[in-house]
Amino acid sequence: xxxxxxxxxxxxGATALYVAAFLAFLFLPLVIVSVFAFNxxxxxxxxxxxxxxxxxxxxxxxxxVGLFQDGELLGSIWTSCVVAVWVTLLSVLxxxxxxxxxxxxxxxxxxxxxxxxxxxxxxxxxxxxxxxxSFASQIAQFAQDHLHLDLRMLxxxxxxVVLGQFSYIATIATLTLRARxxxxxxxxxxxxxxxxxxxxxxxxxxxxxxxxPALIGSAAIxxxxxxxxxxxxxxxxxxxxxxxxLMYGRMHEGAxxxxxxxxxxxxxxxxxxxxxxxxxxxPRR
Amino acid sequence: MNGAAAGSRRQALLRQGLLMAPALLWxxxxxxxxxxxxxxxxxxEQVGPRHYVPSLAQYRTFFAEPEYWxxxxxxxxxxxxxTLITLLIAFPIAWVIAKIARGRAATLLFxxxxxxxxxxxxxxxxxxxxxxxxxxxxxxxxxxxxxTAAPIEMLYHDSTIxxxxxxxxxxxxxxxxxxxxxxxxxxxxxxxYDLGAGGFAVLRRIVIPHAAPGITAGCIVVFMLTLGNYITxxxxxxxxxxxxxxxxxxxxxxxxxxxxxxxxxxxxxALSTAMVVIGLRLAGQRFGDVMGSR
Numbered sequence: 001x002x003x004x005x006x007x008x009x010x011x012x013g014a015t016a017l018y019v020a021a022f023l024a025f026l027f028l029p030l031v032i033v034s035v036f037a038f039n040x041x042x043x044x045x046x047x048x049x050x051x052x053x054x055x056x057x058x059x060x061x062x063x064x065v066g067l068f069q070d071g072e073l074l075g076s077i078w079t080s081c082v083v084a085v086w087v088t089l090l091s092v093l094x095x096x097x098x099x100x101x102x103x104x105x106x107x108x109x110x111x112x113x114x115x116x117x118x119x120x121x122x123x124x125x126x127x128x129x130x131x132x133x134s135f136a137s138q139i140a141q142f143a144q145d146h147l148h149l150d151l152r153m154l155x156x157x158x159x160x161v162v163l164g165q166f167s168y169i170a171t172i173a174t175l176t177l178r179a180r181x182x183x184x185x186x187x188x189x190x191x192x193x194x195x196x197x198x199x200x201x202x203x204x205x206x207x208x209x210x211x212x213p214a215l216i217g218s219a220a221i222x223x224x225x226x227x228x229x230x231x232x233x234x235x236x237x238x239x240x241x242x243x244x245x246l247m248y249g250r251m252h253e254g255a256x257x258x259x260x261x262x263x264x265x266x267x268x269x270x271x272x273x274x275x276x277x278x279x280x281x282x283p284r285r
Numbered sequence: 286m287n288g289a290a291a292g293s294r295r296q297a298l299l300r301q302g303l304l305m306a307p308a309l310l311w312x313x314x315x316x317x318x319x320x321x322x323x324x325x326x327x328x329x330e331q332v333g334p335r336h337y338v339p340s341l342a343q344y345r346t347f348f349a350e351p352e353y354w355x356x357x358x359x360x361x362x363x364x365x366x367x368t369l370i371t372l373l374i375a376f377p378i379a380w381v382i383a384k385i386a387r388g389r390a391a392t393l394l395f396x397x398x399x400x401x402x403x404x405x406x407x408x409x410x411x412x413x414x415x416x417x418x419x420x421x422x423x424x425x426x427x428x429x430x431x432x433t434a435a436p437i438e439m440l441y442h443d444s445t446i447x448x449x450x451x452x453x454x455x456x457x458x459x460x461x462x463x464x465x466x467x468x469x470x471x472x473x474x475x476x477x478y479d480l481g482a483g484g485f486a487v488l489r490r491i492v493i494p495h496a497a498p499g500i501t502a503g504c505i506v507v508f509m510l511t512l513g514n515y516i517t518x519x520x521x522x523x524x525x526x527x528x529x530x531x532x533x534x535x536x537x538x539x540x541x542x543x544x545x546x547x548x549x550x551x552x553x554x555a556l557s558t559a560m561v562v563i564g565l566r567l568a569g570q571r572f573g574d575v576m577g578s579r
Contacts (some may be wrong), residue, residue, distance in 0.1 A: 001382045002471050005478050015381060018305060019394070022378055026401050026455070029412025034417055044411075045420040094307040095441055101304040115573045122505070122561050124318075124513025126530045127550045130537050131319035134547065138322055167315040189467055228405035231515050231530070235537065247407045251414065260415075263408040268401040 015174075018103040030267065037260035044257045055261040069260040072246065077262070079158070084226035086162045087169055090221040092215060094166075095173030099181045102174075109277040120168040129235025132164050157238030169225050173218040180214035221275040224270060326547035341367050343548030351480040353532065353549075361444070361556055364511040369449040371458045374451065375503070379462035384471070387490040395463065402456040410520050413449055414440065418522075441523035449517040454510060465499025466492070499567035508564075509557050529553055 036044040041051040042064075058066035067073060102114045120128065133156065140154035153159040184207070192202045208215075230244045237245050243266075247259060330340035347353045380397050401409060416422045417439035424436035439445060469492065477487050492499070518528035533553065536546030565572060 002474055003387075004471060009459045013365060015377070015385065019381055022374070023333070024398060025452070026398065027287055029409050029452070030401060030404065030414050031412075033412040035406060036578075044415050045418075046422055047428075074427060080324055083521060085312075094311055097304050101301070101308060103438040105301045105304060107301065107305075113308060113312075116316075117308065118343075118573065119314055122552060122557065124509060124530070124557055126324075126513055126515060126533055127554050128319075130533065130546060130550050131323040133314060133537070134326055134476075134543060135319035135322040154300060167311070170311055175314060224403060226406075229407060231513060234515065234534070244405055244407045247411075248520070250408070251411060263404075263411060267404050268407055274400075274403055 003271045025081065033049075033260050033263045034258055034267065037264045039173055039257060042256060043254070044260050051111055055257040058191070065258060067258055067265065070258055071244075073258065076241055076243045076246040079240050080227050080244070081241055082160060082225045084163055086095075086166045087224040087226035088219050090166045091169045091173040092219050093179045094170045095218055096211070096215070096250065098174040099177035102178060103181045103184075119172055120171045123168070125229070125231030126235060127166070127231040128167050129164050132160060132167065132232075133235055136160055136163075136242070155238065156236055158240060160236040160238075161233050161242065165226050165229050168232070172221055172225065176218040177211065177214050180211060184210055215276055224273060227266075239245050293437045303506060321377055323547045323550055325542055327551050329544060344545050344552075346545065347548060347552060356430060356527045357529050357552065357556075359527050360512060360553075363447065363450070363472050363527050364508050368508045370447065371451050371454045371507050372500065372504060373453055375458040376512065379459050379466055381461050382459070383466035383469075395459075398459050406453055406516050409452065410449060410516055413445075413452070413521060417445060421540045440521060443522070446518050446522045446526060446528075449521040450514065453514065453517055454507040456510050457506045457510060461499040461502040461506075462496065463499075465496045466503075483526055497568045498570055505561050505564045508560050512553065512557050512560075551557055 006071040021260065037055055038051050039084045040050040040054070047241055054062050054064040057068055058064035094172060098117060102110065102117075140151045143149040143151045143154075158263045162281075188206055188210075189202050192206055193199075194207070197205070230248065233242055233245055234248075241249070243262070247262070249260060291319045294417070307410055327343050328341065330342040331534065332338055343384055349359075363376040378394075378398065382391050382398075386394055386489040386557055402568055414421070417424075419436050419438040419440070421436075424433070424439055428436055434481070473495075482490070482568045513530060515530045515534070519531055522528065530553070533546050533549045536549055561572070
C-alpha cells in the first residue's frame with residue numbers, strides 16, 4: 001500500500017526486510033568476486049588465506065601470473081575495446097540518422113520501418129550471430145567462386161563481431177536518440193534560420209548541443225553493451241577472442257583468481273563510465 | 286521561382302534518401318537477408334559434396350530425435366518459469382521504488398538495481414560459481430553452521446540454473462514495471478481504499494490492469510533473453526545443462542552442420558516470436574508501443 005494510507009508496522013518491517021534481502025541477492029555475487037581477487041590462494045575459493053596483490057601484479061617470480069602480466073587477458077581487453085569503439089561509433093551514427101528519419105521525415109512505409117527497427121531486440125543474440133555468419137559466408141563463397149576474390153573480412157573474425165553486435169545495439173541507440181529528439185522544440189531551429197543561420201550552423205549550434213546528453217548516453221550504453229556481449233560474439237568470433245569469450249573459456253577450465261582481478265577491473269571501469277555518463281547528463285550550470 | 290522550389294524539393298528528397306540509407310543497409314544486410322539465408326539453409330539437405338536439394342529433413346530430424354525436442358521443451362518451460370519467478374520477485378521492489386520510497390531513497394534504490402547489470406554476465410556468473418560450487422562459499426558456510434556434515438555441490442542443478450537466470454533477468458523486469466507503476470495515480474488507490482477495498486482487490490482491479498503494459502514488456506523481454514541465454518545455463522548447469530542455444534552452437538560450430546543448426550535457430554526464433562505475439566495479444570498491446578516505451 002502507499003504511504004498516504006495506514007500501513008501496519010509488520011508490513012513496514014516486512015517491506016524493509018524484503019528490500020534488504022533483495023539487495024543482498026543483487027550484490028552478493030559481485031562482492032564475492034571482488035573479495036576473492038585478493039585471496040592468497042591458487043583458486044578463488046574459501047577459506048580466506050590472507051591478502052595478496054599477486055593476482056594483479058604477480059609475475060614469474062611469485063609463481064603467479066597476475067592480470068597485468070597476463071598477455072592473453074590484456075590482449076583480449078584490448079580486442080574488446082577496439083570492437084566496442086567501432087560498435088559505438090556505428091550505432092550512434094546510425095541511431096542519429098534513424099532518429100532524424102523517423103522524427104523529421106514523412107514518407108510511405110515510415111510506420112513499418114520504425115517497427116522494423118525494433119525487431120532486432122526480440123531476436124535472440126545467438127540467432128543474430130548464426131544468421132549473419134551464414135549470410136556473410138554465402139557472400140564470401142560467391143565472391144570466391146565467381147569473382148575469384150578472397151573476402152577475408154567476411155569470415156569469422158572481428159569485422160563480423162562488430163557487425164553482429166551493431167545489428168541490435170543500433171536499435172538501442174535509435175530508441176535513446178529518438179526519445180530525446182521527439183521532445184525538441186523545432187521553433188528554435190526556425191528562429192535561427194530566420195535570423196540567417198545556414199543549415200550547418202543550425203545543426204552545430206542548436207541541434208547537436210541539444211542532443212548532446214542523449215549522444216553521450218547512447219554512446220556509453222553502446223560501449224558497455226558491446227563490451228558485455230557474449231551470445232552474438234560467440235558465433236562470429238575468429239582467432240582473436242574478446243574478453244567475455246576468453247573468460248568463458250577459462251571459467252570452463254576452472255581458472256585462477258586472475259579472473260576475479262579482471263572482473264574487479266571491469267566493475268571499476270563500468271562504474272567510472274556510468275558516473276561519466278550521469279555527469280554528462282546533468283544540466284550544466 | 287518554380288525552379289527554386291523544385292530544387293529545394295530535390296534537396297529535401299536527397300536529404301531523406303541519405304538519412305534512410307543507414308537504416309536500409311542495417312536492416313537489409315544485417316537482419317532481413319541473413320534471416321532469408323538462414324531460412325534457405327534450414328530448408329535444404331546435403332546429398333553430395335557441395336550438392337543440395339530442398340527438403341524438410343532438418344525439421345524432421347528435430348521431431349524424430351527425442352533428445353532435440355526434449356531440450357527444446359525444457360528450455361521453453363524453464364524460461365517461462367524463470368520469467369514468472371522474476372516477475373514475482375521484481376514486482377514488490379518495483380512497487381517500493383515507484384510508490385513507497387521517496388526522492389533520494391527511490392533514486393538510490395533504482396540505481397542499486399541497475400548497477401549489477403552494467404557489468405558483464407560472465408562476471409556475475411563467476412560470482413555464482415564461487416558462491417555455489419562444492420569448494421565454494423555457501424557450502425563451506427553450511428558446514429560451519431553445522432547444517433551439513435560435508436560440503437555439498439550446489440552447482441549443476443536445475444535450481445542453480447534458475448537462480449542464475451532470475452538474477453540475470455531482474456533489471457529487464459524492474460525497469461518497465463517501475464515506469465508503468467509510476468504513472469499510476471495514487472488517488473485511485475486511495476479512492477478504492479476509502480470504498481472499502483482490501484489490498485488484494487486493489488492489486489487485482491486497479492494496479493495490475495494499469496501496469497499491464499509494463500508487465501507485458503518485462504515478461505516478453507525476460508522470456509526472450511532467457512530463451513536465448515547461453516552463459517548462465519552452460520556454466521551453472523555444467524556440461525549437460527540441456528539448453529537449446531547450446532544445441533545450436535554444437536550444430537553450427539562444433540559439428541559444422543549448418544543446415545541442422547539453421548533449422549534449430551528457426552525453431553527457437555519461432556518460439557520466441559510466438560511468445561511475443563501471445564504476450565501482446567493477452568495484454569491487448571501493440572509491439573511498437575511496448576518496445577518503444579523502454
